[in-house]
Amino acid sequence: MTTKPKAAVSRLDPEPVPRRDWLGLGSLWAMGGALLFATLGMLKLPKAAVLASPSKKFRVALPETLPVGEAFVPAGRSVAIFKDAEGVFAVSTICTHLGCVVKPNAEGFECPCHGSRFHANGEVAKGPAPRPLPWLKVSVNGGLVQVDEGTVVPQGTKVAG
Numbered sequence: 001m002t003t004k005p006k007a008a009v010s011r012l013d014p015e016p017v018p019r020r021d022w023l024g025l026g027s028l029w030a031m032g033g034a035l036l037f038a039t040l041g042m043l044k045l046p047k048a049a050v051l052a053s054p055s056k057k058f059r060v061a062l063p064e065t066l067p068v069g070e071a072f073v074p075a076g077r078s079v080a081i082f083k084d085a086e087g088v089f090a091v092s093t094i095c096t097h098l099g100c101v102v103k104p105n106a107e108g109f110e111c112p113c114h115g116s117r118f119h120a121n122g123e124v125a126k127g128p129a130p131r132p133l134p135w136l137k138v139s140v141n142g143g144l145v146q147v148d149e150g151t152v153v154p155q156g157t158k159v160a161g
């Protein structure tokens with residue numbers, strides 16, 4: 001029987017890693033990964049988790065051909081803007097009953113939720129809405145109408161436009 005000569009081992013060759021050391025290295029890698037993911041999670045925390053709400057003030061150009069008494073509702077807003085001989089005014093389209101968005105019609109507004117009706121000036125024509133639609137602050141500057149949805153003004157407040 002012949003025996004193979006052992007390969008010459010140089011002092012510069014790395015020592016083989018024993019099995020127990022492999023387990024130790026694995027647990028170190030797992031701990032490092034856990035710390036990395038925890039750090040990434042913490043970095044993500046300070047960011048806002050919700051979208052910012054749009055500003056209550058906005059500017060819009062009224063259509064040149066907006067007939068008197070007809071509502072102009074800007075896209076994405078709950079406001080109806082009117083223009084007549086006395087000026088420009090804005091009425092909220094949030095129903096005063098339970099907060100549904102009312103739809104403009106020929107007589108004024110109609111709530112699709114429980115059937116309340118409002119005149120074009122916001123007065124209640126038919127319940128159950130308890131109060132008129134609020135009028136909102138309007139200003140006209142350079143042909144643009146600025147509406148502040150956060151500021152209620154007395155009914156009948158119109159701005160020359």
Ligand code: FES
Nearest residue numbers: 095097098111114
């Ligand atoms: S929410 Fe408009 S009538 Fe009820």
